[in-house]
Amino acid sequence: MTVATLSRRNFLIGTAAAGGLSLGFYVPFPVEAQEKPTVLPEVNAWVVIHPDDTVVIRIARSEMGQGTLTGLSQLVAEELECDWLKVTTEYPTPGESLRRNRVWGSFSTGGSRGIRESHEYVRQGGAAARQMLVAAAATFWKVPAAECSTANGIITHNPSGRTVTYGAVASLAAQMPVPTQLTLKDPKDWKIAGKPLPRLDTRDKLTGKQVYGVDLSLPGMLNASIKACPVFGGKIRSFDAAAISTMPGVRKVVQVDQTSVAVVADTWWQAHSALSALPIVWDEGPNTGVNSDSIAAMLEEGLDAEEAVLGTSIGDAGSVLSGNAKIVSATYSFPYQAHATMEPMNATALYTPDKCEVWVPTQNGEASLAAAAQAAGLPIEDCEVHKLHLGGGFGRRGNYQEYVRQAVRLAKEFPGLPVKLIWSREEDMLHGAYHPVTQCRLKAALDSTGNVTALHMRISGQSILWPLRAEVRETGRDPAVFQGLNDGGAEGAFGYTIPNLLIDHAMRNPPVPPGFWRGVNLNQNALYLECFIDELAHEARIDPLDFRRKLLVNHPKHLAVLEAVAERVGWERPADTGIHRGLAQIMGFGSYVAAAAEVSVTDSQVKIHRIVAATNPGHVVNPAQAERQVEGSFVYGLSACLFGECTITGGRVEQENFDTYEVMRMDQMPAVETILMPSGDFWGGVGEPTIAVAGPAVLNAVFAATGKRIRKLPLKNNSLGA
Amino acid sequence: MARLNINGEIRDIDVDPETPLLWVLREQAGLTGTKFGCGIAQCGACTVHLDGVATRSCALPISAVGPTQQIVTIEGLSEDGSHPVQQAWLELDVPQCGYCQAGMIMAAASLLSTTPKPTDEDINAEITNICRCGTYNRVRAAIKLAAENVSEAQKG
Ligand code: FES
Numbered sequence: 046m047t048v049a050t051l052s053r054r055n056f057l058i059g060t061a062a063a064g065g066l067s068l069g070f071y072v073p074f075p076v077e078a079q080e081k082p083t084v085l086p087e088v089n090a091w092v093v094i095h096p097d098d099t100v101v102i103r104i105a106r107s108e109m110g111q112g113t114l115t116g117l118s119q120l121v122a123e124e125l126e127c128d129w130l131k132v133t134t135e136y137p138t139p140g141e142s143l144r145r146n147r148v149w150g151s152f153s154t155g156g157s158r159g160i161r162e163s164h165e166y167v168r169q170g171g172a173a174a175r176q177m178l179v180a181a182a183a184t185f186w187k188v189p190a191a192e193c194s195t196a197n198g199i200i201t202h203n204p205s206g207r208t209v210t211y212g213a214v215a216s217l218a219a220q221m222p223v224p225t226q227l228t229l230k231d232p233k234d235w236k237i238a239g240k241p242l243p244r245l246d247t248r249d250k251l252t253g254k255q256v257y258g259v260d261l262s263l264p265g266m267l268n269a270s271i272k273a274c275p276v277f278g279g280k281i282r283s284f285d286a287a288a289i290s291t292m293p294g295v296r297k298v299v300q301v302d303q304t305s306v307a308v309v310a311d312t313w314w315q316a317h318s319a320l321s322a323l324p325i326v327w328d329e330g331p332n333t334g335v336n337s338d339s340i341a342a343m344l345e346e347g348l349d350a351e352e353a354v355l356g357t358s359i360g361d362a363g364s365v366l367s368g369n370a371k372i373v374s375a376t377y378s379f380p381y382q383a384h385a386t387m388e389p390m391n392a393t394a395l396y397t398p399d400k401c402e403v404w405v406p407t408q409n410g411e412a413s414l415a416a417a418a419q420a421a422g423l424p425i426e427d428c429e430v431h432k433l434h435l436g437g438g439f440g441r442r443g444n445y446q447e448y449v450r451q452a453v454r455l456a457k458e459f460p461g462l463p464v465k466l467i468w469s470r471e472e473d474m475l476h477g478a479y480h481p482v483t484q485c486r487l488k489a490a491l492d493s494t495g496n497v498t499a500l501h502m503r504i505s506g507q508s509i510l511w512p513l514r515a516e517v518r519e520t521g522r523d524p525a526v527f528q529g530l531n532d533g534g535a536e537g538a539f540g541y542t543i544p545n546l547l548i549d550h551a552m553r554n555p556p557v558p559p560g561f562w563r564g565v566n567l568n569q570n571a572l573y574l575e576c577f578i579d580e581l582a583h584e585a586r587i588d589p590l591d592f593r594r595k596l597l598v599n600h601p602k603h604l605a606v607l608e609a610v611a612e613r614v615g616w617e618r619p620a621d622t623g624i625h626r627g628l629a630q631i632m633g634f635g636s637y638v639a640a641a642a643e644v645s646v647t648d649s650q651v652k653i654h655r656i657v658a659a660t661n662p663g664h665v666v667n668p669a670q671a672e673r674q675v676e677g678s679f680v681y682g683l684s685a686c687l688f689g690e691c692t693i694t695g696g697r698v699e700q701e702n703f704d705t706y707e708v709m710r711m712d713q714m715p716a717v718e719t720i721l722m723p724s725g726d727f728w729g730g731v732g733e734p735t736i737a738v739a740g741p742a743v744l745n746a747v748f749a750a751t752g753k754r755i756r757k758l759p760l761k762n763n764s765l766g767a
Numbered sequence: 768m769a770r771l772n773i774n775g776e777i778r779d780i781d782v783d784p785e786t787p788l789l790w791v792l793r794e795q796a797g798l799t800g801t802k803f804g805c806g807i808a809q810c811g812a813c814t815v816h817l818d819g820v821a822t823r824s825c826a827l828p829i830s831a832v833g834p835t836q837q838i839v840t841i842e843g844l845s846e847d848g849s850h851p852v853q854q855a856w857l858e859l860d861v862p863q864c865g866y867c868q869a870g871m872i873m874a875a876a877s878l879l880s881t882t883p884k885p886t887d888e889d890i891n892a893e894i895t896n897i898c899r900c901g902t903y904n905r906v907r908a909a910i911k912l913a914a915e916n917v918s919e920a921q922k923g
């Protein structure tokens with residue numbers, strides 16, 4: 046049971062403490078205005094109820110397939126006690142949010158945070174609206190509010206049996222005082238939240254009606270295609286606009302910034318065809334000598350470097366590892382990955398000298414708004430962002446809003462006319478915010494009974510936060526690099542108890558832009574750690590499950606998910622002929638996860654038959670959607686593990702489309718069994734954590750099948766033959 | 768000027784004959800349910816039916832489409848989402864972001880029209896569309912459910 050005491054003052058304090066989150070309720074008229082009922086159906090910022098009882102729930106986070114529209118609505122509807130069948134959703138705009146003192150809190154949708162960071166204030170929004178509806182009915186009936194109850198969108202005055210629907214009292218409710226004390230339900234009593242309800246946004250996705258960013262159509266709209274110098278750090282030297290200016294539909298050739306040029310035309314195909322024909326001379330800049338080998342060498346140097354930033358240090362791993370214990374050592378590496386969202390990057394902008402509007406599929410509406418204002422050169426109050434459904438996000442559409450800046454820049458050439466910019470797939474692949482490269486050298490000491498007496502993990506490689514945060518550039522310390530390896534904490538606590546433990550990072554930043562990519566650093570760290578733990582178990586001649594059990598003795602939540610997958614996969618029983626198994630566990634994004642994979646290897650071909658996944662995210666708001674997130678995370682993670690790599694040559698990415706950037710398809714998809722085991726005592730994320738265990742579980746199974754350790758990703762580059 | 772039969776409607780479209788069908792559908796016909804994913808016939812997001820056969824429209828210039836050939840897009844698969852494949856998709860709540868789903872549905876409907884009881888191997892061979900959200904297992908289940916529902920309906 047959570048009891049929150051709310052006051053204006055608390056809101057303000059909460060705002061500061063929670064990094065800008067604010068609850069705040071909007072009361073359109075002072076209470077004295079009751080005699081003049083308003084038709085405005087907004088009960089508070091989160092809840093709008095129409096006279097026909099339709100409930101519109103406002104969602105600030107972005108829907109990109111992960112189900113957050115449905116999940117967050119379930120939380121609001123639960124406390125509101127409305128009729129779920131009458132619920133629809135609406136995105137408030139970031140501009141409206143600023144005008145209302147950021148009443149909807151953060152718009153940022155990433156890091157598996159959508160639910161875990163906002164569940165409390167959205168539930169409070171629902172609970173407050175319910176109390177205001179009850180207060181309105183009680184005022185209307187002239188009875189004490191305490192005599193009223195609510196269910197399914199109907200308020201009942203218990204003693205008299207009178208009822209009224211939410212829709213009938215909504216506008217009166219909006220004028221009721223904002224409650225100062227709210228009691229949130231115990232999740233045990235949930236009727237809407239916690240249930241495997243179908244998504245609210247499925248129908249339009251089956252008929253072609255759902256409008257994504259690329260589908261937007263506005264009166265008078267022009268279309269644009271863009272090309273930036275394919276070499277990172279390169280610029281435009283010149284282009285010959287006259288050569289294409291008479292091509293059909295072409296309106297203008299625009300140099301967007303130092304590195305990119307765009308063609309604006311009547312249709313996108315015209316713009317793109319003309320751009321393909323545009324003669325461009327690039328100044329390729331300083332990075333033409335950079336390639337995958339030179340990047341690997343840069344990281345290898347970091348593996349041995351004297352200087353490194355300390356992550357975790359317990360005991361004295363250095364001296365144990367230089368003593369005379371049995372030492373096991375291995376080096377792993379993980380290449381660049383592109384997001385390759387199915388919907389390419391895009392944004393539409395409409396500019397006039399005193400106003401700028403942008404329509405964009407974005408994971409962070411406020412970041413889009415800031416980018417729009419900056420590019421427009423207008424005060425933020427004169428700009429607005431309309432969020433559209435995302436055809437995939439995976440981290441690409443959060444911090445990096447270059448497509449918004451580009452669209453606004455183009456729109457400035459055509460004041461009063463909207464310009465829609467769509468990147469080609471090639472542009473998307475060549476100008477990503479790539480899952481950064483790291484390598485990891487692991488060194489452990491084993492005693493004669495198979496105890497790990499010391500472990501040193503040296504991570505060498507790129508920092509996502511380095512380009513984003515000044516303090517990271519000053520200190521060389523990027524906390525995200527240690528995801529899953531921290532000495533405690535919600536973002537990923539190291540589960541193994543090892544008396545002498547040293548985890549450090551040598552930052553090496555090649556000139557390839559890094560970015561948040563579903564699972565981020567946890568992907569790599571789990572793979573390094575869990576494959577190496579498997580190596581140690583093998584060296585110690587101990588079953589990999591027993592080996593981990595002993596090391597996880599002080600971390601029962603880590604162990605519980607591992608035990609759950611082992612039991613379900615039948616670890617203690619022999620697998621079918623030809624089938625081999627592997628395990629992995631990790632904690633990240635606030636949740637505990639484990640996987641057990643079953644694979645076979647025939648003629649060097651790996652087939653993944655089945656993966657069992659267990660996850661303890663504390664609370665599950667919609668088990669059906671959580672299962673889908675687990676399956677989806679495996680597709681994303683295994684695509685990277687099996688095939689994914691962006692190789693660099695001449696300072697640019699070699700893979701330009703799906704013919705060379707292979708991703709998992711139907712025929713490679715294993716059966717997935719998901720175990721959800723929320724323990725109820727914390728709130729963790731769901732979209733990302735399981736991605737990290739898919740890879741190592743599969744690679745450990747591949748070792749069981751072939752005796753080969755895959756240490757250099759992706760798997761496709763390794764020979765599994767004899 | 769090209770004459771096309773789109774969802775049963777004859778349209779005369781004034782466009783460069785080398786324009787891919789995908790872009791004619793999206794930009795001239797205003798049917799944006801068919802999606803752009805790669806432009807090189809790799810991902811299947813742009814799948815439509817050409818005389819009933821699943822076809823990747825991004826790599827097909829309209830000069831190669833005859834005036835009597837029937838083009839069917841997701842908008843024309845059924846009037847109201849009632850096609851058995853759409854119904855099975857709804858029942859199993861298949862889409863995540865949904866961007867690839869029109870292509871998946873069109874590919875599945877075409878498969879079922881030639882192979883009413885597809886095996887896993889049939890599905891693997893025919894449904895090679897990319898879904899980055901990872902809906903593959905539910906797509907597979909929904910194809911089987913649609914097959915079952917159709918054969919039940921025929922029996923009944
Ligand atoms: S857009 Fe046609 S196959 Fe990808």
Ligand code: FES
Pocket residue numbers: 110387436437862863864865866867868897898899900901902
């Ligand atoms: S549902 Fe998002 S790409 Fe398939």
